[in-house]
Amino acid sequence: MRLFSRTWVLISALMILAAGTALGSGFSIFEQGAKATGMGGAFAATADDPSAIFYNVAGIAQQRHMAFYTGGTIINFTNEFRGDPNDVFASGTTGHYDRHTFIPPNAYAIMPIGSNLTFGVGVTTPFGLRTNWADPWVGRFSSRDANIKVVAVEPAIAWQNASGSLAVGAGIEYRRARVVLNRNNALPGSNPFNGRLSDVANAYLSSDWESGTGWNAGILFKPGTWRLGAAYHAPMDIDFNGDLTITQISTGVPAIDAQVKAGLPPSQGVKTTIPFPAMAQIGIASSAIPNWDIEFDITHTTWSRFKTLVVTGDAAGTTLINRPQNWDDTMSFRIGANHKVTDDWDVRFGAVYDENPQPTAAVSALLPDSDRVGVSFGVGYRHGPFTIDATEFVLHFKDRSTQGLSTGGDPNGVYRTDANLISLNLGYRF
Amino acid sequence: MIRNNSIARIAVVVLLAAAIAVPSFAARGSANFTTFVAIGDSYGAGYEASSLNERHQIFSWPAIIARQVGLPICQPTATVTDVCFAVPLITYPGLPAGELVLNATGSGITQIPGSGGPAMFGFGRAYNNLSVPGYTIGAALALTGAESTSGLGQVILRGRGNEVDQALSLHPTFIAVWLGGNDFLGAVSTGRPSLLTPLANFTAAYNTMLDKLIAGAPEAGIVVGNLPANFASAPLTARLPGILLNPTTNQPVIIGGAPVPLIFDPGDGNIQPLPAGSIVLLSALTRLQQGVGIPPNFKTIPPFSALPLVGTPLTDAETITPAEQVQFATAITAYNAAITAAAASHNVALADIKSLFDRWAASGTNPIVIGPFAFSNTFATGGLFSLDGVHPSDLGYILFANEFIKAINASYDVEIPLAGIAQLFQNNGAFFPDAGPGALSVPADVAAQMTSIFNSAKVPAPPKRRSIH
Numbered sequence: 097m098r099l100f101s102r103t104w105v106l107i108s109a110l111m112i113l114a115a116g117t118a119l120g121s122g123f124s125i126f127e128q129g130a131k132a133t134g135m136g137g138a139f140a141a142t143a144d145d146p147s148a149i150f151y152n153v154a155g156i157a158q159q160r161h162m163a164f165y166t167g168g169t170i171i172n173f174t175n176e177f178r179g180d181p182n183d184v185f186a187s188g189t190t191g192h193y194d195r196h197t198f199i200p201p202n203a204y205a206i207m208p209i210g211s212n213l214t215f216g217v218g219v220t221t222p223f224g225l226r227t228n229w230a231d232p233w234v235g236r237f238s239s240r241d242a243n244i245k246v247v248a249v250e251p252a253i254a255w256q257n258a259s260g261s262l263a264v265g266a267g268i269e270y271r272r273a274r275v276v277l278n279r280n281n282a283l284p285g286s287n288p289f290n291g292r293l294s295d296v297a298n299a300y301l302s303s304d305w306e307s308g309t310g311w312n313a314g315i316l317f318k319p320g321t322w323r324l325g326a327a328y329h330a331p332m333d334i335d336f337n338g339d340l341t342i343t344q345i346s347t348g349v350p351a352i353d354a355q356v357k358a359g360l361p362p363s364q365g366v367k368t369t370i371p372f373p374a375m376a377q378i379g380i381a382s383s384a385i386p387n388w389d390i391e392f393d394i395t396h397t398t399w400s401r402f403k404t405l406v407v408t409g410d411a412a413g414t415t416l417i418n419r420p421q422n423w424d425d426t427m428s429f430r431i432g433a434n435h436k437v438t439d440d441w442d443v444r445f446g447a448v449y450d451e452n453p454q455p456t457a458a459v460s461a462l463l464p465d466s467d468r469v470g471v472s473f474g475v476g477y478r479h480g481p482f483t484i485d486a487t488e489f490v491l492h493f494k495d496r497s498t499q500g501l502s503t504g505g506d507p508n509g510v511y512r513t514d515a516n517l518i519s520l521n522l523g524y525r526f
Numbered sequence: 527m528i529r530n531n532s533i534a535r536i537a538v539v540v541l542l543a544a545a546i547a548v549p550s551f552a553a554r555g556s557a558n559f560t561t562f563v564a565i566g567d568s569y570g571a572g573y574e575a576s577s578l579n580e581r582h583q584i585f586s587w588p589a590i591i592a593r594q595v596g597l598p599i600c601q602p603t604a605t606v607t608d609v610c611f612a613v614p615l616i617t618y619p620g621l622p623a624g625e626l627v628l629n630a631t632g633s634g635i636t637q638i639p640g641s642g643g644p645a646m647f648g649f650g651r652a653y654n655n656l657s658v659p660g661y662t663i664g665a666a667l668a669l670t671g672a673e674s675t676s677g678l679g680q681v682i683l684r685g686r687g688n689e690v691d692q693a694l695s696l697h698p699t700f701i702a703v704w705l706g707g708n709d710f711l712g713a714v715s716t717g718r719p720s721l722l723t724p725l726a727n728f729t730a731a732y733n734t735m736l737d738k739l740i741a742g743a744p745e746a747g748i749v750v751g752n753l754p755a756n757f758a759s760a761p762l763t764a765r766l767p768g769i770l771l772n773p774t775t776n777q778p779v780i781i782g783g784a785p786v787p788l789i790f791d792p793g794d795g796n797i798q799p800l801p802a803g804s805i806v807l808l809s810a811l812t813r814l815q816q817g818v819g820i821p822p823n824f825k826t827i828p829p830f831s832a833l834p835l836v837g838t839p840l841t842d843a844e845t846i847t848p849a850e851q852v853q854f855a856t857a858i859t860a861y862n863a864a865i866t867a868a869a870a871s872h873n874v875a876l877a878d879i880k881s882l883f884d885r886w887a888a889s890g891t892n893p894i895v896i897g898p899f900a901f902s903n904t905f906a907t908g909g910l911f912s913l914d915g916v917h918p919s920d921l922g923y924i925l926f927a928n929e930f931i932k933a934i935n936a937s938y939d940v941e942i943p944l945a946g947i948a949q950l951f952q953n954n955g956a957f958f959p960d961a962g963p964g965a966l967s968v969p970a971d972v973a974a975q976m977t978s979i980f981n982s983a984k985v986p987a988p989p990k991r992r993s994i995h
Contacts, residue, residue, distance in 0.1 A: 181943030185897030188946040234948050237898040282898050286909035291919050292952045351632045505898040
């Protein structure tokens with residue numbers, strides 16, 4: 097009972113910390129363990145620490161000791177938007193995120209039962225987004241701040257055969273999430289009293305914490321020095337209820353303000369649905385070279401489920417936001433190596449190519465995604481029951497131009513992003 | 527679908543081939559803006575809402591081009607050795623009188639009382655922006671500001687020479703010209719074709735001007751612009767039909783199945799109905815509202831009976847008949863042909879201002895969309911024109927300047943960024959402090975006003991020193 101209540105304290109704390117940012121394609125976060133991240137996330141066929149609950153749940157079956165594994169990833173962004181010099185709306189403007197450090201956490205516990213089963217619980221942040229533009233931001237009529245917080249709790253169980261050459265596992269994922277969207281509304285033309293362009297209202301949409309339930313499953317086949325792993329995370333839709341708060345911004349001209357006030361929608365309850373994608377990963381790994389584990393993974397993510405972002409208001413059942421997304425499914429390619437240098441020390445290398453799901457027309461201030469390449473370097477240290485894993489991961493987002501396709505409040509220009517990630521995990525094995 | 531794609535691909539290939547085959551036009555000189563000068567008229571001066579003042583002079587099309595190429599606007603305290611774009615700043619509320627503004631409720635237009643004066647009259651060299659409101663091409667070649675008839679030239683040209691000579695006195699590396707509007711505007715705005723500059727004079731003056739500029743600055747790049755040719759583009763000539771409207775509904779009064787024409791006096795006392803298709807100038811609005819132009823037989827019919835001047839004809843100067851419209855259109859088309867020919871023969875770049883105004887003319891039904899905003903030429907509220915109905919707003923001048931920038935970019939193979947409208951956000955002063963050379967500082971009172979009315983700014987900006995740079 098005591099352990100149980102502590103777990104919930106931990107989960108609550110993690111939910112508060114969970115402030116995501118899109119590091120995998122779309123708004124997924126693939127960094128859920130420092131060892132796996134050190135191998136570039138190519139971990140489905142290795143899955144030999146408790147983070148297997150995320151990377152390939154079958155992998156916990158091969159772990160025959162009760163263990164804890166917890167940590168997080170310190171993500172630091174540098175980003176810049178530069179207005180298209182041929183776009184009369186955005187030319188001459190720049191933008192960047194106000195807040196650019198995020199720490200998505202993770203925690204896992206596993207417990208073998210008998211000689212073939214392992215039970216585990218993981219708390220992860222598999223998705224998340226924060227695009228928090230610093231004022232002055234020309235795209236504020238599209239989005240000033242978007243924040244999707246996600247935390248997942250996953251009890252899982254896995255079984256392996258007597259020889260350990262085959263393992264299967266599955267888990268139930270309980271996912272809680274919250275969405276905050278914040279943008280300004282503009283006077284549709286210029287203010288006739290002063291010829292200026294005016295912000296007239298702020299629209300702040302904040303959902304409750306809502307939940308959904310899904311599942312995942314994995315298989316791990318280890319016939320010899322080669323290993324094959326496959327993992328699947330089911331898709332999930334989460335329906336959100338929340339509140340839209342409209343705050344009028346005075347233009348300083350009473351005559352205009354009165355008209356604006358008459359035309360503003362009331363603050364009201366709102367509903368939206370976010371379709372989270374399915375993720376399927378297959379990996380092949382080899383231990384043919386002594387003291388080296390080398391793995392190559394491919395991940396397929398069904399981002400094409402994200403067709404539109406629709407927010408409906410309670411007041412008159414009206415659609416308040418309808419933004420076509422029309423995302424595509426994505427593939428990512430990961431290669432990683434773990435080299436056991438001594439009995440105590442491992443070093444790791446990894447590389448990632450991650451496709452983005454956004455067609456150019458959907459690139460926006462809300463989420464300016466792009467293909468990204470990354471390289472990782474990590475170390476692992478074992479001492480008695482303790483394990484420490486640390487990884488440095490550098491992720492470069494390709495410059496993403498809107499190619500003049502943005503309309504309305506979304507500015508045309510080029511989004512440039514780089515991220516530096518430091519993953520740290522501490523493990524304890526009983 | 528496949529077939530369409532194939533056709534599209536073929537079309538692209540053909541277009542690319544055509545683009546490669548046609549050598550791009552390379553204008554004389556180069557796009558070197560070390561010493562940039564502009565000559566022009568009220569548009570070039572940044573005249574708005576019947577006034578020339580510092581709040582809008584910094585939005586004149588030459589000043590906007592200067593900022594886009596990285597030239598700061600000269601402070602009033604600047605010296606002749608400062609590298610900056612000198613504008614003949616006039617303090618608010620401006621000359622010849624204060625600007626027109628909407629009254630507090632938006633129900634009418636008032637004029638800011640008082641007037642301003644030149645803020646840097648003693649500046650020791652010619653201004654970079656030598657545009658003088660009201661000047662025709664002929665005036666730009668003749669008036670020096672010393673003449674009693676030189677109008678605002680007295681504070682812009684200051685007796686130091688005409689626009690062209692003063693421009694050359696700066697040894698310009700790049701010259702931008704927009705002249706010719708006043709060769710027809712006076713005629714159009716008073717409905718008098720007799721005031722049009724004769725085509726031969728226009729053509730000769732335009733070519734003389736270019737000859738002189740090229741002789742005096744043979745290495746300089748030059749851009750000129752053609753002229754608006756659409757009555758529907760500016761509120762002055764776009765809005766008022768020459769027929770009787772019901773003042774309550776604003777709908778035409780129909781009698782016997784047809785609208786009732788207003789009456790006018792063509793100048794010979796022969797009062798007659800306005801021919802169908804006539805334009806009543808916006809400048810007649812106040813008199814229209816008092817009943818002017820309404821035929822005398824409506825004197826006893828409500829609601830017209832309440833108007834004091836029913837039966838009084840519109841004047842010739844307040845109307846443009848279809849015959850006059852043809853005369854104006856013919857003249858402007860010929861002027862544009864002369865400008866195009868002069869630009870080609872002198873190998874100078876040509877900005878397509880005519881097309882810009884054609885788009886503005888259609889903006890009532892097809893608005894000019896920029897980001898989340900839509901603008902039109904609707905009087906007072908559309909955003910493109912200032913309250914005098916003839917001169918663009920700050921926004922309109924930005925779009926005007928961009929046509930010149932596009933022409934420069936195309937002719938000189940350079941990439942001057944277009945001027946963005948973000949500078950018109952009310953939070954500009956507080957929120958766009960580091961936008962680089964394109965950043966705009968505004969007079970302190972304007973900045974304070976902008977800051978105070980943008981409530982989403984968390985911390986009000988401290989008061990700024992009065993500065994323009």
